[in-house]
Amino acid sequence: MPATVTLRVVRGRLEPGEYEFDTRTTCVLGRAGDCSPRLPDDERHNTVSRHHCLLDINPPAIRIRDFGSLNGTFVNGRKIGQRAAHQTPREGAAAPVPEYDLADGDEIRLGDTVFRVHIHLPANQPTLSVILCAKCHREVSGELTGGYLCADCRADSGDIARHLVDTARAGRRELAPIRGYQLLRELGRGGMGSVYLARHEDTGRLVALKVLLPQAAASSKARARFLREVEFTRALRHPNIAALHDSGFADGVFYFTAEYCAGGSLDQFMLHRGGRLGVPEATRLACQALEGLAYAHDAGVVHRDMSPHNLLLGGAGDAPIAKVGDFGLAKAFDQAGLSGLTRTGTLAGKPGYVSRRQVINFRDVTPAVDLWALASCLYYALTASYPRDFPYGRDPWLVILQTEPMPIRMRDPNIPAALAAIVDEALREDAASDFRTAEELRGALLAELARGGQVSPTVGAPRLVVDDRQG
Template structure:
């Protein structure tokens, strides 16, 4: 089995790199700006190319392209897509959401005088590949055939993850070996759900152990290779043990569904707490410093979260009345995405707004470093203190273009009473230029320790 991949090969133009290869989930920004890759020359042959011209969203073997409202548009097989209207300013164009265009093997993309050819390798086997008839595990619907895939949950059944989870527990009780880690659990109530699945509170009938039982439902039929790749990444997060990281106990796959048993935190998520309003500075700083301690431990073990938000900062009350913050879902969204299991939705309309995403992560998604988690932690603190997000996302404007173009609004401009020294630290942590923010979780935590004491 060869790995699925997408390549961009230079057909015409003058660039230092002739071929760009993508074998995992990535976003790829094209234009004349220094942070683009591929970066086009800033010369007379590319005056029609914008600094941030277009975005490729790649999940091998699928790829999409979206123009950001450039002056002359992006050409796919000499058909222009995404051009802003004559007389429209870049600022006015940025208020528009231009459609995405699916790319196929052999397509050519032209920006100015530079042309790339798209190559797509599906990863399929040769003549000996075996096709298996696939049925929905939940409803039994015939879903056609696929290479090496036997279990899958159809789109209709994915809309009811609780029903899928109850089916898994029944199959586990019936002796399905791959579901043994969740055998004996009963559901108590739903704790939350998102685009990839849901989390329930569950109790073990024999031991009374209470856990958070999470399911993640692949948006595509998961091949054996994709399942193994995802679970290998999950194993790295299972090894993380720290007071400020929610422990991941067991993980596995069965019935077309990935399942996880995790430490239960009775205080819920920070996002739920913030529905009651902003936190006092002392409380907000205390929680985020704990988050940073968890991040520091994970980064030391080579694990970057990439998806930190108040929704995966869990709260566990202590006996003395204080609260422990624990980071959850370390690496799960990233690994699910990179294994090609989430479908091509990270920058599409189904992805939601990137409220807690740094510009670095859009520019260099597949090679995101720990600094993207530091920025996200600062964005969570900003939200906890002010009740809003670091950037404004006007209705109708492409949110990914906002991330690329707009700096964070200084927190005191939000009209909230944040101490001056704390505001300075938060604003610095949200700077995007290299060297201006905080490079590590520890550095940010130490800066917070000099402000409002927790």
């Protein structure tokens, strides 16, 4: 049995009376209809805000933080996170609020309801009290919770990538997929790792070499689970998906080789185009990306981390081809428990491209979150702005939970009204969008391009179906 975190209702009346979590997830507690667990909207809970506090769970770890509520959250009888009486909810949410790591037996009180935390550890789980850095072998306990690499070794992901390539050249078996490669330059960097352009010394093949750094201890089971999920991504073969070639794990680091897209990412391409794209070009690229999404969704794979950063551009010349990169890696990484816990003001995914349903239902995401994120990428390509404004210092969780996307023509009134209606409909948060599948959204965008006489052969052709057994 895996490690689990259970919230048990010990005072108050909620159905169900117990909530068990065995994988990485988040919960928003409050009186709003989209909260889970949802507190009653009655006189015994009138001190509870609609979106009151956040639980971040990565069994066996659990962390809580208040959203700057008026009356605070009680942990073992101690009030945390209460905003000052003179502050508005917006000001309270912007104020720095400490987070609390919870332990077995701790109690959380919101209004008249009390939850008790129960943490179950498998009897055969090894202790994590002493951990050695996999690279320099220095003890890292207390420096990085559950980490495999010490802070010094994690500081330079370029050094980590060079270490892997050099060790592979020496004949190490678990690094065989990257044996013979030479790093050329860094292509990008993010919170979980970096990506480099690499060339094979014998064949001249160019690949994108990614290194991914776990934020929590990568047990053998977690590694196996993650790499097993990655195999679903490797099976995806489509012209609008950047192919994943090989993957592996060594010295506390996951590595991948993937198709190199010489056009870079959408955000880099926008810079070359003066900061934003014209309607025909942006819509054409969105339609191509939606082809890739439709194919992956039919195969049962959800991306969950769509953004201009991983919308890659292949091909050559002035008509690049959109290719969705990093398919399913973020979700698999989280579900394997390798992403650790979030910190104040951060959340899984990039806030500008995260829908409300993804915040509320972090664990059980559906293809709908990819459609919302793709629409937000199109919004960004057309306006150079996110669908929502994220004021400095304000908690991005609450921005997503409590504000609606701004209609795109309020950003730029020159965007055609029919196209704006499609984008705004795809970004609806209050109810299900009219676009239930990637194919439906793609069809609407294609029809709008046709009305404007902007359909190109690379976009208007029937959807390509590719045999899973290829490659």
